[in-house]
Amino acid sequence: MKRLKSLLIATVLFLGTSQTISAQAKTAHVDVNEIISKMPAMLDAQKQLEKLSATYDAEYKTMAQEYQTKVDKYEKEAGTVGDAVNQTRQAEVQDLVKRITDYRDNAQKELQKKESDLVKPLMDKIKASITKVGKAKGYQYVLNLADLLLADGPDLTADVKKDLGF
Numbered sequence: 001m002k003r004l005k006s007l008l009i010a011t012v013l014f015l016g017t018s019q020t021i022s023a024q025a026k027t028a029h030v031d032v033n034e035i036i037s038k039m040p041a042m043l044d045a046q047k048q049l050e051k052l053s054a055t056y057d058a059e060y061k062t063m064a065q066e067y068q069t070k071v072d073k074y075e076k077e078a079g080t081v082g083d084a085v086n087q088t089r090q091a092e093v094q095d096l097v098k099r100i101t102d103y104r105d106n107a108q109k110e111l112q113k114k115e116s117d118l119v120k121p122l123m124d125k126i127k128a129s130i131t132k133v134g135k136a137k138g139y140q141y142v143l144n145l146a147d148l149l150l151a152d153g154p155d156l157t158a159d160v161k162k163d164l165g166f
Helices: 002-025 032-038 040-077 083-136 157-164
Strands: 027-030 141-144
Touching: 032 040, 032 083, 032 157, 040 083, 083 141, 083 157
Parallel strands: 027 141
Antiparallel strands: none
């Protein structure tokens, strides 16, 4: 009877240990940041965003220069023109400030939208590749390296890059 109990306890402990080992073996990690930073399509997207940003910056600088020129002119002439002209000019400057602020805000929103439109399909493609590679290699969980404190298991980054074609 004691022998049977001991055998039963040993069997339970063995099965519990093998389940733990099995669960650990089915987890891997991948470095999504490395993949996206080296992905050719992402590099093209970054170039597009930089070009669009440069266009917005140039227009913003032009508007800011126009503002500064008007302010300088109006300050020089403020003493020689009447109050009605100064009030009109003040309203004109305030309108210009509002247009500049609105332009800057809209440009930022458009850049964020463009970035989202360019990056989302790439992230979806990466996610699909990670899923494909992980399942092909028999893993139940594939974690992002950036979210891990310890990454001592299998790294699928190279396999995912290969699957994506770079």
